[in-house]
Amino acid sequence: MTGEKVKLLGNWASPSALRIHWALKLKGIEYDYQEEDLPNKSPLLLQYNPVHKKIPVLVHNGKPIAESLVILEYIEETWKHNPLLPEDPYERAKCVPGIFGTFVKVGEEQQKIAKEARENLKILEGELGKKHFFGDTKIGFMDVASAWIICWAQIVEEVVDIKLIDAEEMPSLVSWFQNVLEAAPILKECTPPKDKLLEHNKGFHKMLVASASS
Template identity: 65%
Template sequence: MSGESVKLLGYWASPLALRVKWALKLKEIEYQYVEEDLQNKSPLLLRYNPVHKKVPVLVHDGKPVAESLIILEYIDETWKHNPILPQDPYERAQARFWAGFIDEKCVPAIMSAFTNQGEEKEKAAKEARENLKTLESALGGKDFFGGETVGFVDIAAGWIGLWARIVEEIADVNLIDAETMPLLNAWFGRVLEAPVLKECVPPRDKLLEHSRGFHKILTAASS
C-alpha cells in the first residue's frame, strides 16, 4: 500500500458509495475521500466517470474504476488480504449472483415504493417484500452471507437495512417485515452494528431529513 494513491469520489448519502467505504474499511486501505455535489458535479467526477457521471468512483494511482459492485471486485483483487469474495469459484459465482439480484430486483422495487403513490406504491412494496424474502433464503441460518464474517453480499445489501426503514417512514409502506423475514431482519442489525462498518454509516436523522426533501422532489415531479 505504501506509495499508492487511492481516492474515492462519493456523496455522503449514497448507499453505493457506502459500499466502497465499507470495503476499504474492511481491507484497512487508507484513501482520500472527495465529497461530490451532485447538483454541481465536479470536473474531476466528469473526467473520471464520463459515461455515467455519477458516484462512486475509485481512483487508484490515477486510474478510475466506476460502478460500486465492480469497484468492490477491483478492491478485492488488488488487495488480497481480508478477502471479501469467497475463494471457492462456485461460492464466488453465487455471491455475484445475489449481489446482482439485489441491484436488479431489490433496489428498484424499494425505489419504486419510495417514488410512487397509491396502487403503484403498494404494488412496488409487495414486490420489494417478495424480493427481500427471496434474499433471506440465500442467508439461511448464517450470521452473514459471507459465513462468519462480512463478505461481498453483506456489503452489497447491508445498507438496505437503514435506507429501507427510512423509505418505510417517509412513504408509509412496509418493506422489511420482521415477522415474515426474521432472519434477514436480524442480519440487517448485525451488519449495521458491526463496529468496523458502523462508523461509516451516515447519521439516521440527517439521512431522514435529506430523504424527505428528495421524496418531495420526486413525488412533485410525478404528480
C-alpha cells in the same frame, strides 16, 4: 501497496458509495474521500465519469472505476488481503429497483413495486437463514454489497408509509444489518445516522412529488 494513491468520489447519503467505504475500511486501505454535491458535480467527477456523471467513482493511481459492484470486485481482486469471500451479488441487486421504485412512484404502480420488493427481500431472508452473515461466521462480499438495503428500506417505509420489511416474516433480515455494524465498528463509524438520512430523504421525496405534479 506502498505509494498507491486511492481516492473515492461519493456522497454521504448514497448507499452505493457506502458499499465502497465499507469495503475499503474492511481491507484497511488508506484513501482520500471527496464529497460530491450532486446538483453541482465537480470537474473531477466529470473528468473521471464523463458519460454517466454518477458516483461512486474509485480512482486508483489515476485509473477511474465506476459502478459500485464493479468497484467492489476491483477492490477484492486488487487487494487480496482480508478477503471478502466473493459471492454473486447480482441476484441480490434486484432488491434495489423495488425499494427505490416504492420511494418514487405513487398509486397502483407504487403498490405493485412494493409487493415485488417484499418478495425479493423474502428471497434474501431465505438465503440468509439462521446465519449471522452471508459469509456465515464473518462479514463477506455479499454482506458488504447488500447490508445497506435494510437500512434504506426502513427509511423508505417511514417516508412513504409503506411497509417493506415484516419482522415476523423476515426476522433474520431485521437483525442482519445491526449484526454487520456490531461485528465491524469501523463500518458503523462511516454509516450515516438514521435520523440524518431520514430528514434528507424526506426532503428529496417532497422534491420528487412536487416535480411530478408540476
